[in-house]
Amino acid sequence: MSKAKTDGAITTTQPVKFYQVGSFAVGNRLVDPSLRTVQADAARTNAITSGHRACQGCGEALGARYVLDAAMRATGGKLVAVNATGCLEVFTTPYPETSWQLPWLHSLFGNAASVATGVAAALEVQGRNDVRVIAQAGDGGTVDIGFGCLSGMFERNDDVLFVCYDNEAYMNTGVQRSGATPPAARTATTEAVGREPGNPFDQGKNLPRLAMAHGIRYVATATVADLHDLEAKVERAMDFRGARYLHLLVPCPLGWSSAPADTIRIARLAKESGLFPVFEAVDGEVTAASGIRRLVPVEEYLRLQGRFRHLFDSSGAVAKTDIVARLQKLADANIERFGLLQPEVT
Amino acid sequence: MEKPFAITLDVGSSLANKTGSWRVERPVYIDRLPPCNDACPAGENVQGWLYYAEAGEYEQAWRQLVQDNPFPAVMGRVCYRPCETVCNRAQLDEAVGINAVERFLGDQAIEHGWSFEAAPPSSGGRVLVVGAGPAGLSTAYHLRRLGHAVVIYETGATPGGMMRFGIPKYRLPRDVLDAEVERICALGVELHLNRKVTDLPATMRDDGFDAVFLAVGAQLAKRAYLPAGDSAHILDAVSLLHSMEGASPPRLGRRVVVYGGGDTAMDAARTARRLGATDAVVVYRRTRERMPAHDVEVEEATDEGVLMKWLSTITEVDEGQILLEQMVLDDKGFPQPTGRFEKLDADCVVLALGEESDLSLLTGMDDVEIADGVVQVGPDLMTGHPGLFAGGDVVPAERTATNAIGNGKRAARTIDGWLRGETPREPARHELAGFEHLNTWYYADAPKTERPRLELVRRTSTFDEVVGGLDETNALFEARRCLSCGNCFECDNCFGVCPDNAVVKLGPGKRYEFDYDYCKGCGICMVECPCGAIVMEPERA
Ligand SMILES: Cc1cc2nc3c(=O)[nH]c(=O)nc-3n(C[C@H](O)[C@H](O)[C@H](O)COP(=O)(O)OP(=O)(O)OC[C@H]3O[C@@H](n4cnc5c(N)ncnc54)[C@H](O)[C@@H]3O)c2cc1C
Ligand SMILES: Cc1ncc(C[n+]2csc(CCOP(=O)(O)OP(=O)(O)O)c2C)c(N)n1
Ligand code: SF4
Ligand SMILES: [Mg+2]
Numbered sequence: 001m002s003k004a005k006t007d008g009a010i011t012t013t014q015p016v017k018f019y020q021v022g023s024f025a026v027g028n029r030l031v032d033p034s035l036r037t038v039q040a041d042a043a044r045t046n047a048i049t050s051g052h053r054a055c056q057g058c059g060e061a062l063g064a065r066y067v068l069d070a071a072m073r074a075t076g077g078k079l080v081a082v083n084a085t086g087c088l089e090v091f092t093t094p095y096p097e098t099s100w101q102l103p104w105l106h107s108l109f110g111n112a113a114s115v116a117t118g119v120a121a122a123l124e125v126q127g128r129n130d131v132r133v134i135a136q137a138g139d140g141g142t143v144d145i146g147f148g149c150l151s152g153m154f155e156r157n158d159d160v161l162f163v164c165y166d167n168e169a170y171m172n173t174g175v176q177r178s179g180a181t182p183p184a185a186r187t188a189t190t191e192a193v194g195r196e197p198g199n200p201f202d203q204g205k206n207l208p209r210l211a212m213a214h215g216i217r218y219v220a221t222a223t224v225a226d227l228h229d230l231e232a233k234v235e236r237a238m239d240f241r242g243a244r245y246l247h248l249l250v251p252c253p254l255g256w257s258s259a260p261a262d263t264i265r266i267a268r269l270a271k272e273s274g275l276f277p278v279f280e281a282v283d284g285e286v287t288a289a290s291g292i293r294r295l296v297p298v299e300e301y302l303r304l305q306g307r308f309r310h311l312f313d314s315s316g317a318v319a320k321t322d323i324v325a326r327l328q329k330l331a332d333a334n335i336e337r338f339g340l341l342q343p344e345v346t
Numbered sequence: 347m348e349k350p351f352a353i354t355l356d357v358g359s360s361l362a363n364k365t366g367s368w369r370v371e372r373p374v375y376i377d378r379l380p381p382c383n384d385a386c387p388a389g390e391n392v393q394g395w396l397y398y399a400e401a402g403e404y405e406q407a408w409r410q411l412v413q414d415n416p417f418p419a420v421m422g423r424v425c426y427r428p429c430e431t432v433c434n435r436a437q438l439d440e441a442v443g444i445n446a447v448e449r450f451l452g453d454q455a456i457e458h459g460w461s462f463e464a465a466p467p468s469s470g471g472r473v474l475v476v477g478a479g480p481a482g483l484s485t486a487y488h489l490r491r492l493g494h495a496v497v498i499y500e501t502g503a504t505p506g507g508m509m510r511f512g513i514p515k516y517r518l519p520r521d522v523l524d525a526e527v528e529r530i531c532a533l534g535v536e537l538h539l540n541r542k543v544t545d546l547p548a549t550m551r552d553d554g555f556d557a558v559f560l561a562v563g564a565q566l567a568k569r570a571y572l573p574a575g576d577s578a579h580i581l582d583a584v585s586l587l588h589s590m591e592g593a594s595p596p597r598l599g600r601r602v603v604v605y606g607g608g609d610t611a612m613d614a615a616r617t618a619r620r621l622g623a624t625d626a627v628v629v630y631r632r633t634r635e636r637m638p639a640h641d642v643e644v645e646e647a648t649d650e651g652v653l654m655k656w657l658s659t660i661t662e663v664d665e666g667q668i669l670l671e672q673m674v675l676d677d678k679g680f681p682q683p684t685g686r687f688e689k690l691d692a693d694c695v696v697l698a699l700g701e702e703s704d705l706s707l708l709t710g711m712d713d714v715e716i717a718d719g720v721v722q723v724g725p726d727l728m729t730g731h732p733g734l735f736a737g738g739d740v741v742p743a744e745r746t747a748t749n750a751i752g753n754g755k756r757a758a759r760t761i762d763g764w765l766r767g768e769t770p771r772e773p774a775r776h777e778l779a780g781f782e783h784l785n786t787w788y789y790a791d792a793p794k795t796e797r798p799r800l801e802l803v804r805r806t807s808t809f810d811e812v813v814g815g816l817d818e819t820n821a822l823f824e825a826r827r828c829l830s831c832g833n834c835f836e837c838d839n840c841f842g843v844c845p846d847n848a849v850v851k852l853g854p855g856k857r858y859e860f861d862y863d864y865c866k867g868c869g870i871c872m873v874e875c876p877c878g879a880i881v882m883e884p885e886r887a
Contacts, residue, residue, distance in 0.1 A: 024788045025876060027838025029854065030401060030826070039842035042851045050847045050864035051360030056368065057868035062845040096355035096360060172491055227842060253868075261869030261882075268787065294787075 023228050037227045038070045044120035045072040045101055047081075052099040054091040059250035059267065060165045063224045064088055064136065067158025067163055067248065070234040072102060075132045080105070080119055084112035084137030084146060087172040087252075088165060110145035112137045112152040116160040124159070132238060133159065139166040139180035143205045154214035161234075164207060164245075167252035175255040179205040180273070183330070184323050185307045187255070192310035201326060211245040212284045219281040221330040223249040225268035226278070229290055233280065249276050257306020269301035277338045289338040298328045365846060369867035371882040373840075373860055378779035379879055382429035382444060385552035387744070388415040388484075388752040391835055392429055392444055396751050397826035400449055400835075405460060406416025406450045407825075412462065415751055416530055417480065418485045419456055422449020423813070424513055424641050425748045428848075434781045440794040441622050443816075443824045450821035456525045466531045468495035471556035471765040475499075476543050476707070480747040481506020481738025485531050485761070486756025490533040491736045492762045493534075497555070498535060501542040504591075507563050508739070509747055511588045514613050515809040516620070557761050559720065560729070560736035561754070564701035564745070570605075572695075574663040583614040583698035586813075590617060599693025601625040603668060603738060605660055606698030607637040614696045615652040619806045627653045627690065629660060631673050631681040646812065646874045657681065669693045703740045713740065718742065726760040727753060737760055779832025783878030788837065793826050796818045832877040834858075840871035 017207040027040030038044050047068035054061035071079055080103045089106050092099040105113040114134035123131050135153075137146050142164035147211045153160060169187050170176040177187040183201040186192040192200040211219045217240045222230040230248065237244045245269050253260040270276035273296050279289040299318055302308040335341055370500070382392040390411060398407035411418050422445055433441035454460075470493045475482045478500035486496045504510060505527050509518065510863035531537055543549050543562075550558055567582035574580060575669050581596070583604070587614070589596050602618040604611050615626040628647070631635060633656050637644065648654070662669035669689050673681035702719050714731040715722040721729055721736045737753030739745045763770035798814035806811055816824060834857050841849045841858055848865035849858050872880040 001417045024790065025837035025839050026835070029836045036838065037842060040838040042841075042853075046847050048847075049360060050861070051363035051365060052846070053363065053365070054359075054845060056866040057870055058845050062843065062870075065845075065847075092360070095355075096359075097360045098362040191840070218543030259869070261873045263845075263870055264874050 003009065014058045020202055024220055024226075026227055037231055038073050039066065039203040039227055039231075045069045047072060047101050048092055048099045049101055050061050050099075051097070052092050053068060054087065055252075055254050055260070057253045057263045058087075058091070059224050059252060059263045060138070060167055060171075061091065061335040062263070063165050063230075063248045064163075066224065066227060066230055067136075067246070068102065068134070069160070070231040071132070071134060071238060074235045077102075078131045079103070080131060080133050082107060082112050082116040082133065082135045083121060083143035084135075085109035085172070086138035086141050086165075086170075087167075088136065088138065090172055098162045109141055111149050112141060112146060113149040113160070113162055115159040116157070117153050129317065132161070134161045134163060136163040136172065138164065139164060139168060139207075140170040140176075140178045142166075143179040143207045147205075149209075151214065154211060154216050154243045154245070156172060156246070157216065159241050159243070161237050161244045161246060164247045165250045166247055167250050167255060169252075169255050171252050171255045178270070179203075180207070182327075183310065187307070194325060196323075197310050197320075198307070198308075208245070208247045208279075208281075211247075212281050212286075215284045216243040216245060217241075217283060218244040219247075219284075221247045221249070221276070222244075223267040223271055223276060223278060224251070225264050225271060226290065236280075255307070256305055257309070262304055266301065266304055269296060269304070272296050273301045274297045274335040274340055275327070276303060276319075277334040279338055286338065289340060291342060292335070295341065298331050299324055300326070358371065364863045365866050366848075366861075366863045369862075369865060369885050371867045371869065372471065372866065372885050373867070373871050373880050374883050375832075375857065375860075375871065375879060376832075376881050377776055377865060378783065379776040380440075380779050380831040380833065381432040381434055384775075384778060385428040385432045386414075387428065387746065387749040388421070388751070389755055390414045390429075393828060393830055395451070396442070396444070396447065396693075396825050396828040397830065397833070397835060399451065399821070399829065402822055404451055404454050408455050409463075411451060414755060416462070416484060417526050417747075417751060417860070418448050418451070419452025419526055420480075420509060421751070422446070422452045422507070422524070422815075423518050423811075426642075426746060428748075431545075434784060435786055435827060435829055437781050438786055438789065438829075439791060442827045442829075443794050443797070444697045446620065446795065446797050446816050447821055447825050450816045451525070452522075453815055456522065461529060462491075462533055465490040466493040468493060468534065469881060470494040470762070472497070472554065473761060473765075474550065474553065474555040474558045475561060476546070476558065477507060477561040477563060477738075478502070478505035478527075478537060478539075479561055479563045479738060479750060480509055481563070481740075481750035481754045482507070482756075483527060483557065484751040485535065485559045485561065485737070485758045486535045486754075487742065488758030489761060490753050491757060491767050492763065493764065496535045496775065497553075497639040498537045499541040499543050499549070500537065500539050503538065503539055505537060505684070507561075511591055512584070512610070512613070513747075514587065514590065516616070516805070516812050517613075519811050524731075542771075543707050545709070545815060547710055550734075556765055557733045557735065559754075559757050559761065560734060561708070561738045561750070563739040563750075564703045566702045566704055567697060568700040568702055570697065570699055572660055572663050575665055579663040579665075579694035580663060581694065581696055583610045583696050584701055585697055586614055587617065594827050595621055597621075598623055598696075601691050601693045602696060603690065603692040603694070604626070604628045604696045604698055605662070606630065606700070607632065607639055608698060608700065609639050609643050611698035612639050612647045612652070614698050616650055618696070618811055619652060625653065625656055625691075626651070627692075629655045629658050629670065629690075631659045632675065632679075633657060636675075636679060649802065655690075659683070661687070663692075663695050664689060666693060668695060684876060701739070701745075705740075711814060726764075727757045728760065728764070733764065735764075776832070779878055784829060784831065785874060785876050785878075787803070788874075788876040789829055792823070794827070795824045798881055830877045832878050834875075835877060837876060838878060839874050839876060843870050843874045845870070 184198040380393040395410040430441040567584040602623040738750035
């Protein structure tokens, strides 16, 4: 707000462009429809239609619809999706039903990237460069068993957007640890016992940074909590040819033991605490990061999730202060590395 | 058709799987009561009219506003804004400038000549309203809209009551007041000026009214005994402010002392400054915190050079000088004399010790109960005399124009019911939309717009209006700061965040609907609704 003072008379000037919910909500009746998200559009693709069998409040079901609806708009509906095994495949296609509203192929747990490469090559041979290819997998299918195929796809720069729906464990088979499971999290294979309960520190892989190290054109991270940001990234990814990678944080109420209603809230806190940095990288260099708007300590994020319950006492106060401090350090390092508290970065 | 190896069923859609059967709780759209609406003494649907103003639909906004209050331009200037005090946005950055937008809408209406929808022809009762202040005019307005014939008897030569003879011009320009009063009269209200009612039972009987609304306000200045010399110049604030409407303003002298701590005292002191007083001193027997005057009034008076003397009583008035005794507050907060005195130069003393009602017109009406100088009424605003209703300053209530206008609306409703022989049903009040129901993440940060104020020099030499209005640009901005507490404003969040596509978008103005065939009851929509317009209810077995 700018205030000009003259002899006791106050005059103020305000820009009128204020839309009550800013650019945070899904839609906004006060702005031009072109400025609203794809999800605000009653005619969106609904790539995964109703009746799918994902748990109540599943972040992965939501995230996949967000990504594919945006990609469908960006490509004018000319899109093929290749899916690895995992919840996303299982809950959408129990034989003989399907929820998919676009051409969709299932492959194996570990080879979605290679199958997508094949689809892209086949289209290329047919001269159908207008049809675009997305490969999608859970974090297990991306950072663990699928990593060899994915690394090859990156190296060859195949014309595929690979999307990882990161719910931080192997959910479909009962919540086993993956290379994307965060330290201290309890899973079926990292129980909350011993001196360092849950998943050990200093393990796991940072796939976005590994993707950047391959020098591919475009790498981005996002969460289901910021739809405008996510859709813009999908659209941008579709502007590039060659290998691209999108890493999307999708809370899982079952595996994280969180309230189904809190799925988006938890994703928001992951970003606002600094634990999950949201950024974009072009040709291996970070070009933009989403700044933190309302900084919170990591415990606010952890407290809502049963997989971290062993860090708190029965009243909800932090019990394992040393472990929470180590997690806070990880968040602080992200804030530092990506400049998440500088208002200039958007 | 021949099926491939190991395939026995045709391809089906997951739509066959009605996941609604999983639900243990169901989301339901509700409207909660925004705190501003709850607090408005005039019963305005503040959030409702801001909703239109946000979209730049000013006439629609004004029409929504005048459903409850026919005085937006007046209120947008003199209301003490209980709505802003409770506005949820205050907990985020600053309260929405509701009052400033109200004034903008009121001024737009005057500028563009918007008129009320024509009232239905008078077919119901014939109602007498005694007094054309805000209470009387508001009742008249609402009664006309309900189809009753309304006659107003008013002592004065001009309508408006204390809005004209109390509130000074620098806070309420008279062309604004006139425009809003005329618009009410244009609904077919019969206004008789210079017509004082002295014997109400006789008037009711002789002039054949079915019901009466008593809105005579409080016109008489309270007096206090002050030992005074023969040439001491003492007058009261009510007469001072009243005489400002006449041709020749009174002469007060250079040093004016105002005795009292209410809004009237502030207006008297500010008026004295404008009439040329170099010193205008308000003397009050208690402290600033205990002063009944509203903060804005005290601030504006102080800005204009009015001085305050706390914890003092006037014990003697003489020509050119008064004697003050200093007070202390006792444990209960009552002022007690200290025996310490001081002198203060004063050419005149203006008493602003409150106002009383002249109830002589009720003589002989034994069924009307009077206590503490005011008329006692039930929640329906009816007195003990059947068919005689009362409201505004003449009944026990907060003495503000806003409250008087609200009383007028309430009385119109109950008079209408009484004339029809029905008890009007109180509209159901929704549950309050408290701050805890909001998800404020979705609201962009936006500090309040300040209204421009007149330069100080002109505030002490002229009666020009002090507080300016907003222009289109910043009125729109200010309206858009509203959080729409408890009421859907179609942000599409629920439609976007449902993992099961179980929210149906019905189109502009029509909001949304849940598709309970597929809704699994996860509750994300409830948590992510910015304004708290969704609740989860246990699923019926
Ligand atoms: C100096 C001053 C400043 C104020 N400032 C504000 C403010 O900023 N904001 C605010 O909300 N409120 C303010 N108030 C209070 C507000 O003006 C009153 O609460 C409000 O006007 C009361 O309305 P009413 O209709 O009950 O009575 P009134 O406004 O007093 O109107 C009563 C009318 O009845 C007429 N009448 C009386 N007896 C008879 C009779 N026997 N026959 C016929 N007619 C009769 C009177 O002439 C008068 O016109 C202020 C009051 C004063 C005195
Ligand atoms: C080669 C192979 N090993 C194991 C499995 C069993 N399996 C199916 S899905 C899955 C885990 C999927 O985890 P993730 O990729 O993270 O997806 P999520 O279910 O969490 O979305 C496993 C282990 C398999 N299908 N194929
Ligand atoms: S287990 Fe997690 S990822 Fe899988 S369907 Fe349930 S909520 Fe979604
Ligand atoms: Mg997983």
